[in-house]
Amino acid sequence: MNIQRSNGLKGEVKIPGDKSISHRAVMLGALAKGTTKITDFLQGADCLSTMECFRRMGIQIQNTSGEVLVHGQGLHGLAAPSDLLNVGNSGTTIRLLSGILAPQPFSATLTGDASIQKRPMKRVMEPLSQMGAKIESLSGNGCAPLRISGTPLKGIHYKTPVASAQVKSCILFAGMYADGATTVTEPVLSRDHSERMLEHFGARLTREGTAVTIQPEPQLAAREIPVPGDISSAAYFIAAATLVPHSEILIRNVGINPTRSGMLEVCRAMGADIQYLNERDDSGEPTADLLVRSSSLKGTVIEGAIIPALIDELPVLAVMAAFAKGETIIRNAEELKVKESDRIAVMVENLSAMGADITGTPDGMIIRGGPALHGAEIHTYKDHRIAMSFAVAALAAEGTTHIEDADCVNISYPDFYGDLQRLSR
Numbered sequence: 001m002n003i004q005r006s007n008g009l010k011g012e013v014k015i016p017g018d019k020s021i022s023h024r025a026v027m028l029g030a031l032a033k034g035t036t037k038i039t040d041f042l043q044g045a046d047c048l049s050t051m052e053c054f055r056r057m058g059i060q061i062q063n064t065s066g067e068v069l070v071h072g073q074g075l076h077g078l079a080a081p082s083d084l085l086n087v088g089n090s091g092t093t094i095r096l097l098s099g100i101l102a103p104q105p106f107s108a109t110l111t112g113d114a115s116i117q118k119r120p121m122k123r124v125m126e127p128l129s130q131m132g133a134k135i136e137s138l139s140g141n142g143c144a145p146l147r148i149s150g151t152p153l154k155g156i157h158y159k160t161p162v163a164s165a166q167v168k169s170c171i172l173f174a175g176m177y178a179d180g181a182t183t184v185t186e187p188v189l190s191r192d193h194s195e196r197m198l199e200h201f202g203a204r205l206t207r208e209g210t211a212v213t214i215q216p217e218p219q220l221a222a223r224e225i226p227v228p229g230d231i232s233s234a235a236y237f238i239a240a241a242t243l244v245p246h247s248e249i250l251i252r253n254v255g256i257n258p259t260r261s262g263m264l265e266v267c268r269a270m271g272a273d274i275q276y277l278n279e280r281d282d283s284g285e286p287t288a289d290l291l292v293r294s295s296s297l298k299g300t301v302i303e304g305a306i307i308p309a310l311i312d313e314l315p316v317l318a319v320m321a322a323f324a325k326g327e328t329i330i331r332n333a334e335e336l337k338v339k340e341s342d343r344i345a346v347m348v349e350n351l352s353a354m355g356a357d358i359t360g361t362p363d364g365m366i367i368r369g370g371p372a373l374h375g376a377e378i379h380t381y382k383d384h385r386i387a388m389s390f391a392v393a394a395l396a397a398e399g400t401t402h403i404e405d406a407d408c409v410n411i412s413y414p415d416f417y418g419d420l421q422r423l424s425r
């Protein structure tokens with residue numbers, strides 16, 4: 001894919017459904033009694049992997065244009081899969097599903113692509129084992145494939161060393177089947193979509209600070225789930241409209257859950273011009289339309305408690321920082337190294353190739369804005385967020401940028417290039 005400098009972005013875009021919420025809607029819909037109707041479900045490869053895993057466990061799911069119907073069989077209604085469960089590239093699928101599979105009366109094996117087979121699974125194996133689960137890394141390296149032999153679980157209080165919504169959700173989902181209450185305490189609050197959706201489906205949760213407790217054996221009842229647009233996908237349009245002069249765009253239907261919207265705060269601190277319009281609440285998730293106009297940016301420091309609320313947006317924030325005046329420091333973001341690619345190393349490699357002044361650190365990066373960026377050959381390592389971040393950089397850089405393996409955007413935003421091209425002049 002070749003992308004050239006843009007003369008400005010104009011118009012409106014409706015962002016596809018939130019990836020985290022789409023996964024959870026299928027999972028909890030499958031474990032509820034009755035038919036859950038999901039609108040604006042994200043038709044990206046990761047969420048389709050989740051759907052396919054549940055189909056293999058006997059759940060009927062209709063996926064017609066515009067809506068998904070999940071015919072839930074209740075908490076104890078899953079059937080043993082006849083084959084491997086393939087999560088593809090999806091960390092959310094493998095980690096959340098591990099929590100659901102651990103207490104089932106059957107065994108299953110979870111596997112995925114080359115990237116997923118390198119990502120750390122000990123972070124879910126450890127708490128699940130404490131609950132009594134039998135879960136084994138078949139390669140013995142703490143990564144997938146994972147063999148899970150279902151067994152009864154006990155409730156625990158787990159203090160997670162990492163702020164990870166995938167770990168927290170895995171334990172809460174397993175906790176639905178435990179013999180008593182299960183509590184997870186995080187060092188910093190991560191995205192709370194599981195908590196919100198569990199409550200929406202009828203589970204009993206108590207939340208205090210960064211701790212959440214779930215009571216076992218909830219009676220989950222089918223619900224309608226309107227999925228808000230994914231702020232992590234909106235981030236590319238926010239960045240593009242900010243960076244490319246003469247831009248003004250309206251981004252419709254963006255989820256602005258405070259545990260996800262750290263990027264908006266940071267952009268505003270950097271000098272971005274973002275207005276919230278039409279704020280509303282859709283089934284427990286706040287949404288708004290965002291009006292974004294181009295503006296000049298200044299460097300900032302991104303660190304501490306805000307990191308989990310913008311972890312997936314750090315690559316595109318690094319791109320914005322390269323166009324900002326002054327220095328931007330990103331700290332406490334070592335989790336970037338264990339995403340779909342090592343996002344610290346990959347950002348340093350590619351932004352340097354475009355002429356940026358960037359240094360990688362063990363837990364982030366330092367970017368000194370100033371040098372004009374030029375087109376380059378971008379190595380995405382098949383990481384969707386890297387491809388989209390550099391499509392944005394390309395719109396604001398001199399010359400032509402070539403993005404290798406550009407179709408990896410199918411993971412979270414299949415029409416990304418089409419939407420970007422439609423807005424760009």
Ligand code: S3P
Nearest residue numbers: 020092163164165166167311312
């Ligand atoms: C996600 C949580 C985050 C995020 C990922 C989706 C989720 O991962 O990076 O894209 O849906 O729970 P971690 O839990 O590993 O931080």
